[in-house]
Amino acid sequence: MPTVWEARRHLAQSLLRAGSASPGLDARLLVEGSLGADNADPDTLLPAEARARLDDFAVRRLAGEPVWRILGEREFWGLPFRLSPATLEPRPDSETIVEAALAQLAGRRGEELALLDLGTGTGCLLIALLSELQQAHGLGIDLSEEACRTAAGNAALNGVEGRAAFQQGSWTEGLAGSFDLIVSNPPYIPSGEIATLSVEVREHDPLLALDGGADGLGPYRLLASSLPPLLAPGGIVVFEIGAGQGPDVVALMRAGGLEFSGSRNDLGGHERALIFTLA
Template identity: 55%
Template structure:
């Protein structure tokens, strides 16, 4: 019997269901499209078209990677975030929709989106937060810092890919160490998973996201202590910070900001209702 796109896709869905993948139908569709270079419409309208042995092998190879719990975004090498398409590499965290909460909270604090703002992103990774902000703030410029040269390379490429390279710069560094400039807005999605909880994370996260982008130390708050201590010297008077936080960490992070002289101006929930972002202001 000749294999068709329809039967190939159904077999892919069955394999991912067997492997315990949460969204086998969606993941199978995306991987079939990618392997065969098809649009969604082409996949649907040509469902009864035959596939070659080589095409089937290409699909099965990707499906087996997903069955081994490699995330679809890692297999595709890219992820959609905000209005952007971002490339990933082994040194970058895979951006999640929850992180868009930071972008929303930061934009909500800005009275004039046309102002020539300066933005700092600490632990920039793919550059997702910084680039999403630049996409909404036409006269802003930004600096992204990351400890990993590989992340800096990815962020720089993502800026160019999204036509924002003329307003974004990236460099290696340890949080805000050595920066003399002050910024209107400082954002960060630092590592916040307590070290003891790393082993219990889903394999998509534990085995594929870089450990240093996940591990926040014994209580998950090590990065926030470092960043909060630097914020008074990084923010202009009246400047805003927006920080992503893990489940149950919002109150502790708010307290760290207040202990370093910043006012807390809001705690924002993600689409799942989790307190995901703490926003503060330098009132000095």
């Protein structure tokens, strides 16, 4: 029966040989996941049940399945989010959207704000915002019914279920009302580039959440004209964008009646969040 340290070393070596970019980290996370405990004592013996789980984890990781998919949960904004096949993994770059939105609302945190999250997935953007805006309530929309169920479960997991609702739908179709903040991380990868993505993304993230049409701008075109009627006076829109898409998205939104109010870079220095208000 190996110790935690021995199991981690063996798995890290296997992952390194398979070309993993982070074999040590992956091995630590998977060993701890097999035990159901963080920061496990390196000298602890790995029980047979945990060893069986770890063997399964190892096979899946070596086949290209991402660590967080294997574990079924990923942290975002310091909060846990459960995953499902219908949802993207929440990624650190998307925290830029939350940061940008909160900066824009800095003087309004105590207000009863109405939030809208389009293409909500796990609900990570909406739930992170609700965790910070204690008087706000929000609605998350997703084309996938399964994603809506996952998001609702994550709202309960993070204690905001009383202020969050999730609804199956296609973008703004059928929506009415007035929102102080609209956020979205829409699909923005051009269809022709899907096949070039890493196996972790291409085979494990839902295509519905990746494919932005021929030029990656399809969802932005749909939203450009439909968002202004949904914005309250003083309302804000914050989008996530892909690399180099800023000028095109700004042009689309301006044509639809929104005014560009700035952008925010992610930790890698890439323009990630675009901010708009009513023109």
